[in-house]
Amino acid sequence: xxxxxxxxxxxxxxxxxxxxxxxxxFYAGYxxxxxxxxxxxxxxxxxxxxxxxIQSESELAAINMVLGASLTGxxxxxxxxxxxxSLMQEGISYLAGCQLPAVIVNVMRGGPGLGNIAAxxxxxxxxxxxxxxxxxxxxxxxPAGVQEMFECTYEAFDIAERYRNPVMILSDxxxxxxxxxxxxxxxxxxxxxxxxxxxxRGCKGRESRSIRSLFLKEGALEEWNRDLxxxxxxxxxKEVRYETYKTGGARLIFVAYGTSARICRAVVDKLRxxxxxxxxxxxxxxxxxxxxxxxxxxxGTTVFFDVEMSAGQMLYDVRLAVADDSRVLFHGRMGGxxxxxxxxxxxxxxxxxxx
Amino acid sequence: MKAFKESILCAGHGGQGIVSMGKLLAYAGMQAGYxxxxxxxxxxxxxxxxxxxxxxxxxxxxxxxxxxxxxxVAIIMNKPSLDKFLGRIAPGGVLLYDxxxxxxxxxxxxxxxxxxxxxxxxxxxxxxxxxxxxALGSLSKIKGLFSLQxxxxxxxxxxxxxxxxxxxxxxxxxxxxxEV
Numbered sequence: 001x002x003x004x005x006x007x008x009x010x011x012x013x014x015x016x017x018x019x020x021x022x023x024x025x026f027y028a029g030y031x032x033x034x035x036x037x038x039x040x041x042x043x044x045x046x047x048x049x050x051x052x053x054i055q056s057e058s059e060l061a062a063i064n065m066v067l068g069a070s071l072t073g074x075x076x077x078x079x080x081x082x083x084x085x086s087l088m089q090e091g092i093s094y095l096a097g098c099q100l101p102a103v104i105v106n107v108m109r110g111g112p113g114l115g116n117i118a119a120x121x122x123x124x125x126x127x128x129x130x131x132x133x134x135x136x137x138x139x140x141x142x143p144a145g146v147q148e149m150f151e152c153t154y155e156a157f158d159i160a161e162r163y164r165n166p167v168m169i170l171s172d173x174x175x176x177x178x179x180x181x182x183x184x185x186x187x188x189x190x191x192x193x194x195x196x197x198x199x200x201r202g203c204k205g206r207e208s209r210s211i212r213s214l215f216l217k218e219g220a221l222e223e224w225n226r227d228l229x230x231x232x233x234x235x236x237x238k239e240v241r242y243e244t245y246k247t248g249g250a251r252l253i254f255v256a257y258g259t260s261a262r263i264c265r266a267v268v269d270k271l272r273x274x275x276x277x278x279x280x281x282x283x284x285x286x287x288x289x290x291x292x293x294x295x296x297x298x299x300g301t302t303v304f305f306d307v308e309m310s311a312g313q314m315l316y317d318v319r320l321a322v323a324d325d326s327r328v329l330f331h332g333r334m335g336g337x338x339x340x341x342x343x344x345x346x347x348x349x350x351x352x353x354x355x
Numbered sequence: 356m357k358a359f360k361e362s363i364l365c366a367g368h369g370g371q372g373i374v375s376m377g378k379l380l381a382y383a384g385m386q387a388g389y390x391x392x393x394x395x396x397x398x399x400x401x402x403x404x405x406x407x408x409x410x411x412x413x414x415x416x417x418x419x420x421x422x423x424x425x426x427x428v429a430i431i432m433n434k435p436s437l438d439k440f441l442g443r444i445a446p447g448g449v450l451l452y453d454x455x456x457x458x459x460x461x462x463x464x465x466x467x468x469x470x471x472x473x474x475x476x477x478x479x480x481x482x483x484x485x486x487x488x489x490a491l492g493s494l495s496k497i498k499g500l501f502s503l504q505x506x507x508x509x510x511x512x513x514x515x516x517x518x519x520x521x522x523x524x525x526x527x528x529x530x531x532x533x534e535v
Binding site: 178259 | 393
């Protein structure tokens with residue numbers, strides 16, 4: 001058997017390669033486990049491609065360098081893990097306020113505080129409900145494997161530019177550090193910052209532009225916000241992504257993303273072998289959350305089982321979609337704990353027996 | 356090709372090449388056309404801390420969960436890891452451990468236990484670090500998942516083509532294979 005040409009790399013490296021292939025021209029980052037392979041990979045690859053890599057003095061500096069690079073029309077990215085992403089929230093709000101594209105990657109680790117270096121999913125609220133100040137949203141993509149780390153990152157740059165808004169990849173330490181074979185089958189993109197409709201690169205021969213998030217004139221900020229909100233509604237309508245696995249005729253539907261979704265897919269197969277009609281709904285866009293698609297799977301008696309590496313954060317969105325809390329189960333592990341298949345199976349079987 | 360599923364756990368302390376062992380198996384699996392996932396786990400400071408890596412290799416079904424709780428094959432290189440993982444090996448599984456980790460370990464029903472002098476082989480080759488490859492050589496004989504030749508061919512991936520390291524590790528693989 002001759003398999004297709006594949007390379008064995010970590011999720012972190014695949015993310016970096018996705019960015020390089022998407023034409024990322026500027027990267028700034030500060031090392032933090034469990035995303036170090038990503039910064040290390042970019043230090044090598046960006047240099048090879050003649051692009052800019054900066055190991056910044058802090059995460060705060062990194063996000064503001066990204067804002068500066070984005071102002072010049074370059075495709076810009078920064079990556080970090082939970083504590084570092086917290087430091088970046090002001091900059092993310094400014095990017096959204098200035099309507100500037102950027103890609104931010106969070107390879108989540110255990111928190112709160114400095115936490116630990118194990119995988120976690122406890123930054124869902126921060127990512128999807130606005131970690132920084134002001135009324136803003138951003139598309140949040142949650143890859144569940146190494147191939148998707150590449151693909152989501154590759155696509156994130158296009159989404160960011162389409163709406164002139166930051167996009168976040170919300171991954172975790174397991175997806176970041178695990179290795180899987182991937183196929184790199186996307187064309188290398190080239191970006192011409194001179195053609196960027198917002199870039200500030202000198203205005204000789206054209207009208208001057210300004211980019212800001214400060215609007216002091218009466219009513220101006222409200223008007224600006226109305227424009228932003230119209231953009232967010234379009235994003236909500238157009239950027240929903242999800243995957244279903246064996247949900248047809250399922251009585252019990254798991255809802256999980258990232259690593260938890262991988263675990264639940266194994267659980268679905270085991271439960272099916274034991275005669276329990278189980279399925280999996282995996283949101284790929286955590287914002288916009290696929291409320292309608294999830295609601296559409298509800299047959300009125302369907303049990304939904306949300307599994308996360310957190311105390312239950314996406315759970316609120318699942319409850320909102322299903323609108324009947326009595327049919328929404330939850331199992332989560334915190335602080336770097338990983339849900340075990342056997343525990344999930346026990347809870348699922350008890351619930352199905354009860355119904 | 357016959358359908359199969361193996362979940363392999365490599366464990367020891369930082370510096371024993373636990374991550375390289377897992378990577379080599381995953382790479383060999385990919386080269387053979389199987390489904391593979393590899394997941395490393397180590398402390399913040401690698402050398403000295405405990406380390407393990409988890410490799411799933413199967414065919415033809417795609418791999419869902421990369422995290423392994425009950426390995427079908429455990430390759431254990433130090434005593435603390437033996438204490439931690441012995442009870443978790445799946446029924447019908449195989450445990451291969453370095454003789455330097457423990458003189459004797461309790462029998463476990465339904466688990467095939469093999470003690471291999473991995474560190475002794477490595478010391479004979481004047482490089483303690485190649486004990487991991489001696490273990491993989493023995494595994495090749497015991498499990499037959501990959502032939503000795505298949506493993507040797509994958510060494511350049513792990514050692515980025517560094518010829519002296521490849522030669523030394525090839526020899527460790529061979530001696531581990533012949534030990535069983």
